[in-house]
Amino acid sequence: MKILELIAQRLPEKYALHDQYLNGQIVKVLKTIGYDVAYTEARGPYLFDAQGNRYLDLLSGWGVFALGRNHPKVIEVLSDVLHGGLPHLVQMDVTVLAGLLAERLVAKLPPGLEKVFFCNSGAESVEAAMKFARYATKRSKIVYVERGYHGLTYGPLSINGMEEFRDGFGPLLPDCVRIPFDDLAALENALRGRDVAAFVVEPIIGHGVHIPHDDYLPGAQALCRKYGTLLVCDEVQTGLGRTGKFLAVEHWGVEPDMICLAKALSAGFVPVGAVACRRSVFDAVFNRMDRAVVHGSTYSKNNLAMAAGLALLEVLDEEKLVENAASLGQQIIDDLKPLVPRYEFLKDVRGKGMMIALEFGKPDSFKLKTAWRLLETANDSLFGQLITVPLFTKHRILSQIAGHHMHVVKFLPPLNIGQEDREWIVRACESTIADAHQVGGAVWDLGKQLAGAAIRMKTGG
Numbered sequence: 001m002k003i004l005e006l007i008a009q010r011l012p013e014k015y016a017l018h019d020q021y022l023n024g025q026i027v028k029v030l031k032t033i034g035y036d037v038a039y040t041e042a043r044g045p046y047l048f049d050a051q052g053n054r055y056l057d058l059l060s061g062w063g064v065f066a067l068g069r070n071h072p073k074v075i076e077v078l079s080d081v082l083h084g085g086l087p088h089l090v091q092m093d094v095t096v097l098a099g100l101l102a103e104r105l106v107a108k109l110p111p112g113l114e115k116v117f118f119c120n121s122g123a124e125s126v127e128a129a130m131k132f133a134r135y136a137t138k139r140s141k142i143v144y145v146e147r148g149y150h151g152l153t154y155g156p157l158s159i160n161g162m163e164e165f166r167d168g169f170g171p172l173l174p175d176c177v178r179i180p181f182d183d184l185a186a187l188e189n190a191l192r193g194r195d196v197a198a199f200v201v202e203p204i205i206g207h208g209v210h211i212p213h214d215d216y217l218p219g220a221q222a223l224c225r226k227y228g229t230l231l232v233c234d235e236v237q238t239g240l241g242r243t244g245k246f247l248a249v250e251h252w253g254v255e256p257d258m259i260c261l262a263k264a265l266s267a268g269f270v271p272v273g274a275v276a277c278r279r280s281v282f283d284a285v286f287n288r289m290d291r292a293v294v295h296g297s298t299y300s301k302n303n304l305a306m307a308a309g310l311a312l313l314e315v316l317d318e319e320k321l322v323e324n325a326a327s328l329g330q331q332i333i334d335d336l337k338p339l340v341p342r343y344e345f346l347k348d349v350r351g352k353g354m355m356i357a358l359e360f361g362k363p364d365s366f367k368l369k370t371a372w373r374l375l376e377t378a379n380d381s382l383f384g385q386l387i388t389v390p391l392f393t394k395h396r397i398l399s400q401i402a403g404h405h406m407h408v409v410k411f412l413p414p415l416n417i418g419q420e421d422r423e424w425i426v427r428a429c430e431s432t433i434a435d436a437h438q439v440g441g442a443v444w445d446l447g448k449q450l451a452g453a454a455i456r457m458k459t460g461g
Contacts, residue, residue: 122236122262123151133198207403209357244326244353395428
């Protein structure tokens with residue numbers, strides 16, 4: 001099979017194939033918002049279509065492409081593994097690549113995290129952390145926060161703080177307790193019964209980019225230790241340099257009992273997840289030879305995944321991408337913040353590193369308020385598409401809203417974007433936000449189209 005020839009030959013059929021054999025609803029969404037582009041090439045932070053147009057990718061595969069796409073160093077490493085004739089997934093054996101990746105991860109993690117369990121995804125890492133916490137503490141309850149996202153398999157779904165993902169899939173796991181984010185009093189109230197195995201939390205809530213007060217995570221750590229609960233920080237999206245630190249918890253000096261990693265650890269090529277644990281937790285689970293395989297995953301520790309993780313860590317260091325995320329990300333935030341007092345719809349610009357949010361809200365002037373109400377009636381998160389769609393169609397920047405029932409546009413740029421990209425982002429955002437304030441202009445024609453589509457979806461039309 002000549003795979004590249006096959007792709008080129010069948011590329012015009014990609015939407016028809018998905019509509020017939022896969023999730024056709026996604027195809028409808030893409031066509032409705034004008035995102036149905038035939039990409040033919042990807043390089044670094046950029047995507048290219050069949051006409052050679054260049055797009056800046058600020059989705060990064062929901063944070064997967066920290067290095068951008070098709071990084072040559074990673075390709076070289078994976079090619080060496082593919083052509084090396086190495087033993088692979090022997091199962092009744094262990095692999096040196098897994099040992100090396102674990103060693104290099106541990107060297108970068110907070111003190112006390114000395115053991116690593118590898119798996120295939122962020123959801124699997126959270127599943128493992130939940131199981132490990134219950135076994136190690138002999139407790140059953142898991143505490144989680146509103147709006148937190150930890151995956152869609154049954155364990156993570158049971159601690160998913162958004163009803164739109166849970167609806168219709170119950171009953172979910174018992175003994176999972178939801179509390180508000182950034183609320184230490186609520187956390188202590190949930191823990192004081194000394195029956196909670198783990199408190200699972202994203203250091204920064206990804207759906208909305210909600211950043212806690214500076215005392216929250218240190219306070220959560222203190223409360224967990226006081227009541228014998230394990231602190232599990234889900235860094236699937238925030239970890240590995242995304243926020244300008246190797247881990248987001250470093251912004252607050254927190255030392256969790258477990259950390260969940262995935263997404264960027266793949267270097268954008270081979271799915272891989274990990275749970276870094278305190279030795280006491282890990283050894284409580286794998287405490288005898290007959291329990292050596294009590295939890296595992298068939299494809300975890302495969303050579304390509306481990307090599308991708310090693311390449312990711314090497315490139316982060318060689319190209320100083322964590323430092324770039326910190327400095328350039330802050331520059332973008334500082335560039336965009338002055339737009340808040342100038343434009344009624346824009347209420348806040350916030351973020352850390354290359355995790356940036358623009359939050360929009362109800363304006364004050366009558367004309368804009370009336371237009372806002374039109375969209376809200378159709379769909380309570382529709383306004384964000386008046387920003388993301390023109391960013392894409394007019395400025396060739398790929399982005400999306402941060403979640404359901406919110407007016408937050410979220411940027412997750414590759415960590416290796418540069419000053420030209422910074423200027424591109426700021427220029428496009430200012431132009432698009434200004435256009436959104438011109439009621440009766442082209443952007444509001446789009447708004448009417450989207451509102452009509454939203455109403456038809458509600459009514460089944």
